[in-house]
Amino acid sequence: MYFQDITSVLHMDGHGIYVWSTYGISLLIVAYNVLAPLRQKKQVIGQIKRQIINEKQVQSEKNTAVKQ
């Protein structure tokens, strides 16, 4: 490692605040790019599954109505 101790890693000769803030903000944006599509995927799959179940129910009700 280039730095001697944890204090010099954080301080970076006075540039620590700039360097660490960019890494922090980047982490947030990278996390958003991962989490947002995962949430969307869960939502869409949930919607389609509900739609399939509903359609199956409607179909079976129709079938029983026809039999009766």
Next chain:
Amino acid sequence: MNWTFFHKLGSPKWFYDISGRWLPWLATISALLMATGLTWGLLFAPPDYLQGNSYRIIFLHVPTAFLASAVYVMMACAGAVTLIWRVKLADVALKCMAPVGASFCLLALITGAIWGKPTWGTWWVWDARLTSVLILLFLYIGVIALRGAIRSTTTAAKACAVLSIVGVVNIPIIKFSVQWWNTLHQGATLKLTEKPAMAPEMLWPLLISILAFYLFFTAVLLLRMRTEILNRERRTQWVQQRLGG
């Protein structure tokens, strides 16, 4: 030329299946490379003789700025494919690229501004490079907003394709802004035609970070596209079979 590959690629079902196999690999490799490149750059690379430690922002700024421009060019290509061949998947790609590209563009602007403070003494100047990248962010937001404003998927696809293609004129302006006008922004650090001016112990982590961000972009793009395909194809038999259990 054999066009089978092109037609296969245009099939949502084929794409959904093959991307599902690629995704875990892409995600793992990009995560490993990102961790390696950024830790190397942040903790192990030597400081710059002129800028000191503030230059470590380069390992985030350059990959995100590269991607911000590259993703817009990819959107314009996807737009052209949508308009010329009417490949449905091209519009899915265009739609899914826009928010990711916008987030990288925003990140490039933020990291640039924070780097500017200790280096130039200011967060922002209205010079050619910075302004043209800000316009790029507005173009991304424009493409996203345009799609949101049009209800018909086909009309939205055409409108977004046209806006992406027209907006691509901004890309050479961004690229050459540092040569055409006087600017605070430094010229290109990496050039394909010349030997890099950077020391190898700084260059390697930078190249690894760039590769990592490109792979990361590909992975999140596939993730978004797969969901968008399911959403658009929800009435088809293959989607119902896969999700109906």
